[in-house]
Amino acid sequence: MRLPDRLARFNRHVTNPIQRLWAGQLPGFGIIEHTGRKSGKRYRTPINVFRVADGFAIFLTYGPDRDWVRNLKAAGGGGLVHRGRTLEITDPVVVTAEEALEFLPPRPSALLRRLGLSHVLRVRAPS
DSSP: OOOOHHHHHHIIIIIHHHHTTTTTTSTTEEEEEEEOTTTOOEEEEEEEEEEETTEEEEEOTTOTTOHHHHHHHHHTEEEEEETTEEEEEEEEEEEEHHHHTTTSOHHHHHHHHHHTOOEEEEEEOOO
């Protein structure tokens, strides 16, 4: 189930500035650092993220057509603040939830099913 665009707009202006204070430190959360395709402006977007074998899986709670996803794909990657470290991420690929269940660990898999999300962004990162 994709969350409504109205909630995305609210989060962008109200919740995200607060989450950026702690999202890069806690398990299950992170901050995507990306550059706008047209503006060239740097952005920092809080996300739900989980470590997988060759990188990370990012839950697309608002669907795969968000600006930050398009920015990452256009640039071929960006940065990820995860557990206090900033990592370079590359090769962003949107996959279906069914495909993601093949590489996600058990707890994130259960959460993905419970949330009923349809897409996940898979990125590569150094170990």
